Amino acid sequence: MTVSPLPVAERISRLGTETAFAVSAEAAVWQSEGHTVYPFHLGDMDLPTPENIVAASFKALADGKNGYCPNAGIMPLREALAADVSASHGLALGPRNVAIQPGGKPVIGKFILALMNPGDEVLYPNPGYPIYESQIEFHGGTALPYGYVEGPENFELDFGALEAQVSSRTRILIFNNLQNPTGAESSPAELERVAEFALRHDLAVLCDEAYWDVRYSGQSRSLASLPGMAARSVILYTFSKKFAMTGWRLGAAVGPAEIIDVIAKLNVNDESCSNHFIQYGALEGLTGDQSGPREIVRLLKERRDACVRLLNEIPGVSCFTPAATFYLFPNVTGLMARKGLASYDALRRAALEQTGVSFCTRLHFGRALPGEKEAYVRFAYSGISLPLIEEGLGRLKAWAEA
């Protein structure tokens, strides 16, 4: 019997994806053919979730927390997260400011659904997490990219791009401080400038703070903490990174109560509620013994230090030392010239096939912007052990030097 293909809805043509998953698939094929792969492409983690979180989740399940729970999350977790974010951000939040989600990612689409009308313009970072552009366009908005430029110590926001793109139709700014993929972090002065910009243009802001607690020195700062910003900002919070819980799928939207109510109503429509018993694990994560997350950050810092040192030893590569996130975004313009490689894909394939080192390139985080001359790739060190980092980057160096 021949089956006629069902016509897919028009909106699906506007839905993007994470092309980084294709890099994982390619690396897996290469590995299955008997080659060693050094996985720097993964934004995932190879570290275990702290034991006290696992134990609290098991206990909750044994205690019968296997049914539905309130759609915005269990009250003790909403209260604990409101207290945690209040303390870290200098805000006065309560449980009505928190809607628990199945991961940090759903906050992006729900924020856009709650605040963007079709035809509205949305400023978003590029290079950046690809789901922003996907969700903006899927829901009928116009995506306006802004980028980052190399500063003396780290990447800095390209403020000129923000000012050049904004118009009277712009409604939303998506802002990812502690940024994936660049590791960029705004200085207090840059944050003030962004806040002034958002207030001047009356923008709603999504503060994607997925990497808030993945930091090695200094203190994270939020745009939402600046005067006038809390009322127009929703914070994307996730349990994924700090607690090594990427596969558990738990996060939260934190923001003004009336917007949180809308997001909770979207929860009812989408998934009813987030997984019930693991919310007790997350509660233990927030309120219990903190040695687990401290150890996760200590291990990640060791990896960061090794990666930065070894990448900077490779001819034609230069790399900043971000104080947060688990990403590095080295400039590889010189390496490509040295090896006679004309495209990102040629670089990525050559590195994989000749050294086993697998990474994503700038193009996995958005289309190149007009006038972009330098070439960058992303190294994630959250899913690769220290010995493999040393071995893989040693091979990459030998290849670069050959």
Ligand SMILES: Cc1ncc(COP(=O)(O)O)c(C=O)c1O
């Ligand atoms: C910038 C950014 N935002 C949000 C997320 C989503 O995190 P989660 O795994 O909690 O959905 C990620 C995940 O990598 C990310 O890099």
